[in-house]
Amino acid sequence: MKIAILSSHTSSLFWFRMDMMKEFVKHGHIVIALGPETEFGWKNKFEENGIQYKQFFVERNGINPFNDLKTYRELCRFMKEEKPDKVFAYQAKTVIYGSLAAKANGIVENYLLIAGLGSIFRGNGLKNKIIKNVMKVEYYAACKASKKVFFQNNDDKKEFINNRLIEEDKITIINGSGVNLDKFKPAPLPEIPAFLFIGRLIKDKGVMEYLEACQRIKAEFPNVRCLLVGPYDSNPSALQQEDLEPFINHGIVEYFGEQNDVRPYIKQCSTYVLPSYHEGTPKTVLEAMAIGRSIITSDAPGCRETVIDGYNGFLVTVKDIDDLVIKMKNLILDSSMNKLMAERSLKLAREKYDVNLVNKSIMETMKLL
The missing domain is CATH 3.40.50.2000 (Glycogen Phosphorylase B;)
Structure with missing residues (x-):
């Protein structure tokens, strides 16, 4: 046909x-x-x-x-x-x-x-x-x-x-x-905790909440890495370059722009973060799960489908930076919990999202x- x-x-x-x-x-x-x-x-x-x-x-x-x-x-x-x-x-x-x-x-x-x-x-x-x-x-x-x-x-x-x-x-x-499990394969967690956001740089994706949370995390844990991957966009709620530059210039986030292959960046993180306001089912979350990463995402349509709260990651209240920071700190301070959640993410990816x-x-x- x-x-x-x-x-x-x-x-x-x-x-x-x-x-x-x-x-x-x-x-x-x-x-x-x-x-x-x-x-x-x-x-x-x-x-x-x-x-x-x-x-x-x-x-x-x-x-x-x-x-x-x-x-x-x-x-x-x-x-x-x-x-x-x-x-x-x-x-x-x-x-x-x-x-x-x-x-x-x-x-x-x-x-x-x-x-x-x-x-x-x-x-x-x-x-x-x-x-x-x-x-x-x-x-x-x-x-x-x-x-x-x-x-x-x-x-x-x-x-x-x-x-x-x-x-x-x-x-x-x-x-x-x-998620293609032949392409996205499990990888070891990094020794130093690292967070990653992948997505178009629009406010509805929760990118500003992520940046603000990273600012607070870096103030308390300067060795922790915060990574950002994604393009600028034509959407009315899109971030402009001047919105992002202060976070880059002050060493709060490492910005890698748009990438055709996100696997090398997921492998660098210990936790994938997507505080989006709404999704269908976010593909980047599924890819991070398949590589074996804990997830922090919003208790919002589409996002909440991917995380069993407290099992393979955490659900946070939409637009609540305080809640996001608390969950990020939990995973920094408890590496064994993070490792267990990462393993459970991989299990879910294989059983449900293949x-x-x-x-x-x-x-x-x-x-x-």
Whole structure:
């Protein structure tokens, strides 16, 4: 079968969905990945994995209706020309306009992935409320046009059900995007405690809370390392370079920018920290678990799915820097507890988050096996 995979972020397609797409190809299906970045930079990378890549226009963070109409028209043209048998879309704009474009062209095998609800859906304020109400209508139409909808956590699932955006029999829960256990293998813990945050440098990821907590930790434990990996972003809540520079210049964090391979950085840490406000299921947490690291993350949608509090790490209250600092100090002062939690993380990664198990669930739902 010919399967189209739609995303509003090309690098997300390549790094987060590659295992899934390769599994589709392995079973004899034709896969076309659609993203907004130029074919010149990405086409060969996808083709090396047996996947076609095509560029389309989408303004990931914008609210201009004319740009969104352009996205819809381009996706309609693609559906008409390529006639895919099945469509798999994730991220808000491709979920909405991809499913509607598919339906307009008579394609009924539409599968959506709600990989976390963003700041607009969970935020406050009048402008936010207006946009959220518009998105509810759009999500309702997208779900109506779909055959099945995958959710990565129960909080997002309940949000859709409570807002009457979806029929419950269309829902399939999966354990995040999974983690490739052949690629992310356990590694020894470092002798000196070290913390690591990986993610886009936007406030909703909890990066400011992480930086503030690191500042307090370094004041009390100057030998402890605090690492930061991730790109600046176009999101309205993104940090600017001047926001980060004081923490770098004062030796509070070691900043490594955006990295294609995060494994060397995870191996340098003893605990992975993600104080995000909301996620689908954070892939970086799963990768850290597979390498054998304790986790500190938020008691928030998506994040709380990955940690059994006190078992393989700690859950902290959203935006609570004091709570975050306490949990970081606990793991600095008790290395044996940290080691035990790290071992339990690895166990959970193997039993629950193996990418092969997740991909099997997706393929069974899409009837691709």
